[in-house]
Amino acid sequence: MNEAGTLGVRAGQSGVETVTLDDGAAMAVRVSGSGDPLLLVHGWAAHGGFFEGLADALSDSFSIIVPDLRGHGATGRGEGPLTMARLADDLHALLRVLDLRNAVAVGWSMGAMVLWSMIGRHGADRLAGLVTIDMSPRILNDADWTLGMQTGLDRAASAQIETAMRTGWPAYAAAFAPRMFARPENGQLPDILPWAVDQMAGNxxxxxxELWGAMADTDCRDTLAGIRxxxxxxxxxxxxxxxxxxSRHLAAAMPDARLKGFARSGHAPHLEEPDAFARAITDFAREVQTAPAQPEFTRGVRHD
Structure with a gap:
């Protein structure tokens, strides 16, 4: 990773900044609000817009920074392979370019894995706290690990899934998106589902x-004990x-972690129980962002 001085941020329209990463890739970042920073990191096959409701709910109290990860949304894939390490380095660069300090980072699904990887590679000196949303430190299952995906996903099944994605992505996205939400008892699917399918199918x-394979190749279990x-x-x-x-395993594995479940939610409680989720984030952030005051994040300004 190059030094922050070789990177840059360019103001865009409608609160969107363009952050230039070390390989020249342009990362789209939605910014809003004012106050201590919240970094919201989306999951696989999604984009920052999946946090729009949460960002709106919290922007009166916090500066909200929502990137589109490499290969998602308005951010291109750039050069080289797509790996969790690459995405982790991108987030670390974003924190430096925007000079974010005392931030609470929220990672949904793959976004949590990217944040664990970032902390393992670069430390957590710019973070006041970490929130993870429904994720495992290892998505694959084997004889010694059964806390990956509930389907029992193993290496062979994951390889088959990658093939299905490459050969029929729109159909795969349409089948995958409903599994993000709680299975409806009355057969009524969430109102947001058609939008989610459309957004995911556009990837x-x-x-x-490639990113699915990168998740399958990543094991963050040894990182958890060092997240203090x-x-x-x-x-x-x-x-x-x-x-x-x-999630109970995660909370036990990190030295200073607590657990919060959402009884009516599936894989996306920020979308399924948005008010309760926003309150939980607000309470946690107000508790942990107690370090000495830092300069307020200013949109469109780079601090080298």
Whole structure:
């Protein structure tokens, strides 16, 4: 990673900044609000717009920074392979370019894995706290690890999934998106589902398959014990992705972590129980952002 002075940020329209990363890739970043910073990191095959409601709810109290990760949304894939390490380095660069300090980072699904990877590679000196949303430190299962995906996903099944993504991505996205939400008892699907399917189907098939493989190759279990900032582990009690036991394991594995479940949610409690989730984030951030006051984040300004 080059020094921050070789990177830059350019103001855009409608609160969108363009941050130039070390390989020249342009990262789209939505910014809003004022106050201590919240960094919201989306999951696989999503983009920052999946946090729009949460950002609106919290922007009166916090500066909200929402990137589109490499290969998602308005951010291109750039050069080289797509790996969790690459995405982690991008987030670290973003923190430096915007000079974010005393930030609470919120990672949904793959976004949590990217944040764990970032902390493992670069430390957590710019973070006051970490929030994870329904994720496992290792998505694959084997004889010694059964807290990956609830489907029992193993290496062979993951390889088959990658093939299905490359050969029929729109159909795969349409089948995957409903599994982000709690299975409806009355058969009524969430109102947001058609929008989610449309947004996910617009991704590049090869990029999504490559990133899925990168997740499958990543194991963050050894990183957890070294994460010594306060953490809030959140999950949906009705998740079709991971069991509540996975989140209980996470909360026990990190030295300063607590657990928060959402009884009516699946894999996306920030979308399924938005008011309760926003209150939980607000309470946690106000508690942990107690360091001496830092200069307020200013949109469109680079601090070298």
């Amino acid at each position: 590049d098939a090869d990029a999504m398959a 900032i306060p953490a809030l582990v959140t999950y949906g009690a009705l998740s079709q992705a991971y069991s509540p036991e996975t």
